[in-house]
Amino acid sequence: MGIYLSKRAIWSGLSLFLLVVMVFFMARLTGSPADLYLPIDAPTSMREEFSRLHGFDQPVYVQFFDFLRGLVTLDFGQSLRQGRPALALVLEAMPTTLLLALWSITAALMIAIVTGALAAWRPNSVFDRIATLLSLIGASLPNFWIAIVGVLVFAVGLRLVPTSGTGSVSQWILPVAVLAIRPCGLLVQVARSSMISVLSSAYVKTARAKGARGRRIIFVHALRNAMLPVVTVAGDQAAGIINGAVIVETIFGFPGIGKLMIDSITYRDFAVIQAGVMVTAIAIFMLNVGIDIVYAVLDPRIRVN
């Protein structure tokens, strides 16, 4: 386990480093932030002063080494827009996105496992056909369109929930639902097909021969084994959920990492972009390791290596 983790950490560290180098140089290609932050008629002396203050007058490689030195001490520099440490801004936005992702994937998993298992119990039944069709629809709908239609119907039309903001619980319902629909559609299909194949295995037939009831067979005997592919796909969906979070946070005005990144890109806030990329990549790395561990817990036959 220790060897596995350290090996994986080294590879991920290398990938992370390359990613950050890439983002650093690409962000510098967009042009000087002085043009964006200063008025268009600002005198040259003012521009030079601004560049000197933020270190943009240095050659790129000097900026890069300064950046690397900061990286070691977890100092990503100051946000140009807000004048605060970039890392602090990112870490403030992170919990909102994580919470959004966590609620969405939990909701998607719960709905998908129950629906998939019940649909698999009698393939081709009416319930199965409806579940399959709905899951297919759910997996194909564009996020932003669901969000817009959701706002129209539930916020503007029926006035059940607010249109945006993060203050109360009711403001979370719509974003979580929007974010959960796509993964849920995919997971229902995975849960269904994996359940069908597990239900035809010998040990389930034995349980059936012993006279175990239907519900008991599904939820006690078969579910644990059928969960494996579901967990894999749910893990793959994690990066997708972050993608969706960018859109959902923009539409619903959530102060999460997606909105922060979009704002930083618009305002050329280099430091925040770098810190955001770094933190997101680390979060996804930790999540992948977590999934591997869950995997080993679910199926003792799998050795983590």
Add this chain to the structure above:
Amino acid sequence: MSEHRIKTVFRLLWRDKFAFVAAIILTLTVFSALFGPWLLGRSATMMNLRARNAPPFDLSKGFEYILGADSLGRSILARVLFASQTTIMIAAAAVICSLVIGTLLGLIAGYRGGLVGEAIMRVTDIVMSFPSLLLALVVLYVFSPAITNVIIVLAITRVPIYLRTTRAEVMEIRSRMFVIAAEVTGASTFRLVFKHILPIVAPTLITIMTLDFAFVMLAEASLSFLGLGVQAPNVTWGVMVAEGRAYLSTAWWLSFWPGLAIALVTMSLNLVSNWLRIATDPVQRWRLEKPEDKNV
């Protein structure tokens, strides 16, 4: 393809009613993508200030306003059909680019292996380890959001899918007897890879392609929706949804119809690829040939 085979395909398609409808929708979309701008170019760009934000299902202004009109009084129906060309073109170009690049790199990584193969896989890991939308946003901000850049970015984020599939299949196929036999009889590497190995990987890649087409369409729409994808005066369905967002509470139809078009096409692609997977798999094909018999 002989007439008999076309009939068989049609019969199998007819047996799965959802796939049949999906195929019709896709055919219509391709038709409108090919001929839409040519037929409707004028009414899609013609402004009519008296029909500004005209509501849908109101035939008093003429049939072309059946889906309503946008803030400049342009017919939404005409614009949706008009925009299908750019939408489909971008998705198709991105999918073909990522397919070609991914397959070639996958063949190298799978057949050659070694240091080059390892390097290819590591770079793939980086691309895959990061949310594609954020990556695309950063790239599109650096390079101006023109159509070609959108295509390149979308292609890059999808290359890993083809690459990993091809590599995994090649590694398995190259140890099969017929490949070794060909190698022993002196076939060149080029011949081995493209004549013997590639044709076996191809069907898997084509199935992935149909699914991926839907994914790329959604990704392009998301980018355009966030304002970093296709820019006006070019118009895709994603751009139309974004334009309509400002009028959401007063004129819902501006965003609704183009969004519905995206949803219908991606759904049809999913249905058809599902059908394709079953129809091309001899083990599962009976499902289509005997749908009435519930007990099998």
